[in-house]
Amino acid sequence: MEGKKIRVLIAKPGLDGHDRGAKVVARALRDAGMEVIYTGLRQTPEQIVETAIQEDVDVIGLSILSGAHTHLFPKIMELLKENNIEDIVVIGGGVIPEEDIPELRKVGIAGIFTPGTDTHDIIKFIREKVK
Amino acid sequence: MLDKEEMKKIKQLKKEWENNVVQKTLERFPERKNKLVTGSGKEVERLYTPVNLEGSDYNKELNFPGQYPYTRGVQPTMYRGRFWTMRQYAGFGTAEESNKRYKYLLDQGQTGLSVAFDLPTQIGYDSDHTMSLGEVGKVGVAIDSLKDMEMLFNGIPLDKVSTSMTINAPATVLLAMYIAVAEKQGISPDKLKGTIQNDILKEYIARGTYIFPPAPSMRLITNIFEFCFKEMPLWNTISISGYHIREAGATAVQEVAFTLADGIAYVDAAIKIGLKVDDFAPRLSFFFNAHNDLLEEVAKFRAARRLWAKIMKERFGVKNEKSLMLRFHTQTAGCTLTAQQADNNIARVTIQALAAVLGGTQSLHTNSRDEALALPAEDSVRIALRTQQVLAYESGVTETVDPLAGSYYVETLTNEIEKQALEYIERIDKLGGVTQAIEKGFIQQEIQNSAYQYQKDIEEGKRIVVGVNKFKINEGSPKGLLKVNPEVGRKQIEELKKLKEERDNYKVKENLKLLEKAAKTDANLMPLILDCVKSYATLGEICDVLRSVFGEYKESVKL
Secondary structure (H helix, E strand, O other), X not given: OOOOOOEXXXXXXXXXXXXXXXXXXXXXXXXXXOEEEEOOOOEOHHHHHHHHHHHOOOEEEEEEOOOOHHHHHHHHHHHHHHOOOOXXXXXXXXXXXXXXXXXXXXXXXXEEEOOOOOHHHHHHHHHHHOO | OOOHHXXXXXXXXXXXXXXXXXXXXHHHOOOOOOOOEOXXXXXXXXXXXHHHHOOOOHHHHHOOOOOOOOOOOOOOOHXXXXXXXXXXXXXXXXXXXXXXXXXXXXXXXOOOEEEOEOHHHHOOOOOOOHHHOOOOOOOOEOOOOHHHHHHHOOOOOOOOOEEEXXXXXXXXXXXXXXXXXXXXXXXXXXXXXXXXXXXOHHHHHHHOOOOXXXXXXXXXXXXXXXXXXXXXXXXXXXXXXXHHHHHOOOOHHXXXXXXXXXXXXXXXXXXXXXXXXXXXXXXXXXXXEEOOOHHHHHHHHHHXXXXXXXXXXXXXXXXXXXXXXXXXXXXXXXXXXXXXXOOHHHHHHHHHHHHHHHOOOOEEEOOOOOOOOOOOOHHHHHHHHHHHHHHHHOOXXXXXXXXXXXXXXHHHHHHHHHHHHHHHHHHHHHOOOHHHHHHOOHHHHHHHHHHHHHHHHHXXXXXXXXXXXXXXXXXXXXXXXXXXXXXXXXXXXXHHHHHHHHOOHHHHHHHHHHHHHHHOOOOOXXXXXXXXXXXXXXXXXXXXXXXXXXXXXXXXXXX
């Protein structure tokens, strides 16, 4: 798909207000030439999926540092399925213990990026997945 | 200070040293980098000498501890009299579990409590609200009503401990619950010691747990100032927080500048409703971050103290010397903790805690090694507390007051941070004050730029994070992390249902109606909220009433 920019939605589901990581990743992706939409705080899974549809994104990046990922990530994946947009690549980041990762993979989260991640790794991952 | 002749001589000798000695060394051993910088990215000179402090006036700029401008500390004897309060921020799951953790910490020699609430509580939702799903009990304890609060402090005599509560938008409600619990223990409000964070401006700037728009939020805050002046003389009515601003990516200068600018806004708001500055200012307290750069952080604390004293004196003309003193709590920097080789975090926390102590903190929280991964496990919290105890009892830095004063480097940094923070404050004044600067996104943008730069520096290898971009190893997944009981949410909801069946619902409704009526006037809402909580109205019910009158804040999103 020559010329078409990858479109990414960076979203903060739940009540967590820590948005440093989400904003840094958003800027890094933008500087890497992607179109980035950032939702702001306190998004419900329904709002995130709706925005993803409206903005016709290729990727959703979810950020949670509160521990609510075990509940909210699967919920969002469910809604994507219901709306037949499972082709969107979903990645997640935040304070996510390793033991939770297999479960998140199982529901379809393509990649989990924990503290200390280099943003270049995220950029590379997205470029490989979105073809 | 030195006389002119001596200064001239030092300047001349320094030049000779640079030309003859340093130059030769550099030819054989170049320095590690062309430009060496502080943790905040400010260039550091090779050597600091009396020349950097030329023209400075000891009596004016430093003076003695306990004396204006308090650069050297707010108390005359500092830790020779009493150590700082060792106060670990804790709370998770149900009130019952958190109560157990508090008792454990007190048994281990902790000297004050610090309550972490879960996000629904911080945003004024009950555990059964749809937005609360998955969040109940996760980052702190879930409190829905006075009943939970009674359990939280069960068996802890509230006249014997001081309690800090990290609660902002619904601070009035949680303070009311604390007063009600104390009353049941037979303790009157004037005996209670502690702090509520109650700092909404930094929620808009950096932390995100706001509910109402700025104007009604500022009103609730000044309601607390007024109420506490009359009823709770030992209570710190606000903890004006730079901590979260720094965590969001701010530099040391930005942390000082934005925090003190927030402080100015609170003082202005209170004066505007007719409070006398010397009535409430002595109970203002602050909360700062302790980051990695030891000497820059020490200078930051000293600069903040001096700048606040000057602001209170020159801008607000306070008379009471207690109004001039910047008293502060410190927490080590969560954002510096690494998930990789997590035990290395113990070393980071030690350096940061040392900075806080050398900077003259009044109380301290040390982070646990495993907090980049999960809430801290019990043994990790113990090590964190022991780190403070080693500093207090073994390091020796507590035996004299402000031991780094007079260091050419530390004093120069102190001067620079004060100067640059003041410049920021003047810029914010020009924008029309903090609220305007937040609404325009100015402060958020400044912080985001710093955060992005920090990340880029790490990725380009300009900033080394041990174990992350250098000295990496392959390691297994960490063991023994704390897992919050997934049943907490269900349990809270059941309890809530039971409460609503058992309480006097007529009385609850009446009290909520009175609160609604008062919210539409200029009345102080504290007494009405107190009545509500005593009748076991829930936090969510009370906040819903206020939401219906005040509306809700919408953030301005900028990238």
